[in-house]
Amino acid sequence: MTKLNTLDIINFRHIENQTVEFGKYLTVITGLNGTGKSSILGWIAQLCDYKSKDITILDTFFKEDYKNVFKFCPSNDYDKEYEVRFNYISENSFIEESKQIATRYVEKTEKSPERYRTDFDGRGKALDHPIIYMGLKRLIPLATENKITTFKSTIPSKYSITYSNLIREIFVLVNDKINPEAIKSTNKKLLAIQTDTYGHLGNSAGQDNISQIISALISFEMLKEKKGANFKGGIILIDELDSTLYAASQCKLIDILFRFARKLEIQIIFTTHSIEILEYLSPKSGNETQINYFNLVDGKVKNTINPSIEYVKRKIKNEVAQSQNIEKINFICEDEVAQYFTKNLINNSELKKIINVEKGPFPDGTIITMAESNHSIFKNVYFILDGDVKEKFKNRKVPPRTIFLPSNSRPETILYRFILNLSDEDEFWDDEKNFTKSTCFNNYTNDGKGTHKSWFVDATNKKNFGVGYSKILNRWKKDNSSEVEDFLNSIRKIM
Template sequence: MKFTKLEIHNFRHISEQYIELGSVMTAIAGQNGTGKSTLLGWISQASDFKQKNKTLLDTPFKSKYSEIFRFCPEKDYNKSYDVSIHYQDGLIDESKKMTTRLIESENRYRVDFDGRGTALDFPVIYLGLKRLIPLATEKSITLHDLGRISADKNQFAKLSKEILYLTRDIIDAEFVTTPNKQILAMKTKDYGHLGNSAGQDNLGQIISSILSFGRLKNELKESYKGGLLLIDEIDATLYAGAQIKLVDKLFALAKSFNVQIVFTTHSLEILEHLSQKTGEETKINFLKWNNKNAINQINPNIDHLKNIIKVQTGQVKKVEKIQFICEDIVAEQWSKNLLNGTDLKGKVEVIKGPFPDGTLIEMANSKHPIFKNTNFILDGDARVNHKSKKTPRTAILPGQYKPEKVFFDFVYSLDDNDEFWDNDHNFIHQTCFGNFSDNNHKRWFNDISNQQYFGKGCSRLFNRWKKDNKEAVDQFINEIKLIIK
């Protein structure tokens, strides 16, 4: 069985949000007070394991409601909260609704499942913040014989050594209980459980928990359906290197034992590490404030996540444009117009000449280092004049002539009733071409009388041409993309 989603319909400052659960590992992150630990508690409350099997530390595979939730008479007692847990049992998608209810005679809350139904019969280990109480502050400590744990102590020692990078220590285990917790402590020839650091203490509880599922799998055999390990503040008391190693070891063991691991964290190291692995098996849920309510983002951008956790604004990344050199201002204007409306706009910078005919081709074919990373856009006449030369990093404008002739021929062929003409101002075929019987394309293109109807930057003229020449436009854009690629 696999849990897929926790849906929060209504709980304090969270409304109509859901937490996606990875099939192996899930991180719940966010600033303080957003409700991370409470969500972990709701997931744990969905299950009530009925079997008598115990963990390595002789505790049941279930969580206690009283250890997770604290409801306030003033703020909570007049409210009812609703959440739903979604899961897959085989190939069937199921869900179970959990609703809080105040028992007035006892002045306490309880959780109902699907009305007055029952929780899921599924093994859970919940490691809350109580586990982080230092051993040195405990009023009493009891050391027990390892007993049945002896069979797992070698794997416990190996994992402890690898995660904490204790390369020179020979690790053994001690079974310790206090009024607040049961732990496997690390022992070496130099120190015992009283010499364990807070990180060793915390890690010992996490390792013994995941190994407990390995033992449960062996005990239940065919009837074993998996398990759920929930860890509040997984990174607490551990340095960055150990945090990453712990996550990787837990992931591998979770897959081996068919366990889902869900944890809360503030560790940027863990979140950045997991952000490279997100998918069906791994999910990151990030709770952020929005108008005094917490909303969830699933697998957010890691830079965005860092900025929120650090309470800082992000750095705007400067986009380095890819430069192309063209022959003159007309080629520049046309090139920019062709790039408008495509995903290349803003990525490509076109720089104009003037360059004499053939100069750009000589530059493109030159092996001088100064041109090594330079790209070029040639006028259409290069298709004819230089067809024998295969120039690198070069795109060619549409047509087989200079741009001015391409547009001279195009406008000349337009019907008298075409939308391009402006009859109200007598900009018609006759006035456009009447003074250019010599077919001087450049003089026609640059004529002030015509330019005022070509639009700003000749955009009106270019756009009218593009309307009838979509295939040629696409070809040019694809040439640019191939050069960039």
């Protein structure tokens, strides 16, 4: 599969030396008006030039014309040369490749009209990758179009069912019988909603917008089925995703986009100003979903990656933060090691501001008893058990307000085995101080629980594990990001 990783904008209008990060499945471009968000979609569309003659469900190709994604200004653009660099993973997920794009204006001659010329790595080729670009023309209401006609689109019955089910899911339509109707107008092609009581002329702007997005999802599903093992992924680009949609539909649409992106192994990249979408996605940001916020600083665009939702809301609403006292939620761990582990896991998340982590010593049995108690003293308290306690709940219900630390072992055991398996040349070691695997595990080679605990609190090791064990915990987190995210989500789920 080919996946975009980052876009380095070296020079484009009022954007210089900024990086956009792409999620494995979803990427959000948000921020102030006039910061170049839509241009990011244009650069991606320009990067991709799919050579195959495969067609979408709307009988169009998986590519986009340059003139439809960029409009250059004679007075401000014609004397400039713009340059960006894409970094992407291509087929072999261990190999990162890059492609640099430069565009410059070509003067009008007898043989050539005035135009912009695009160079890929010095007149090389664009990326042979399928895309569907959905610009602002899709938002022009059908009622304002001068010419609307139907056209024949061969839609296999199973995809008609998919279309109908997705429309029902987003708009919560229960009784209507829904069929797709292929139509085209001056500005767009789409599958419109047809029911027993109305056809495409009765579609709302929101239904029109959603129908076009669903058409793109189905098109990639058809392409993947056709290509089989030769399918290498693809990209859907959507400008102003939230336009014409009410809040509940926006969040339902996000769920569907993520579901299809994961199933089809494609990337969906969109711009939005919707606070509802940003609030919904903020807790999910990470490797699979990236949020890029474009702000203006001294007239230049600055991109902030995965900002807090509070930051984004203040920027979008142009409000100053109000100071407030936040009453933190108490979580109780078994012991000091579990406390350090928990604090480190939540350190770079929004949970750090609202959670207070207390420690025992409490054996797991005591914590379980507290969690299962109906006494009012425990009513607003949450509990964190070591991972090795999961075994006790194979055949019984987990107590309320209770979660487990990652893995199926005690924290000391997790870290003991993780560090033991690191390379002798890993960045964790400090050869200058002779803090090596040999000195770290000196006298602790017996693989037992008592050994793990003694090793972890050993005075020499503790000194090299960082303040609050930060060095060893951060090293573990670097290789176990999915487990970290699962743990954070388990906290969010019970709060």
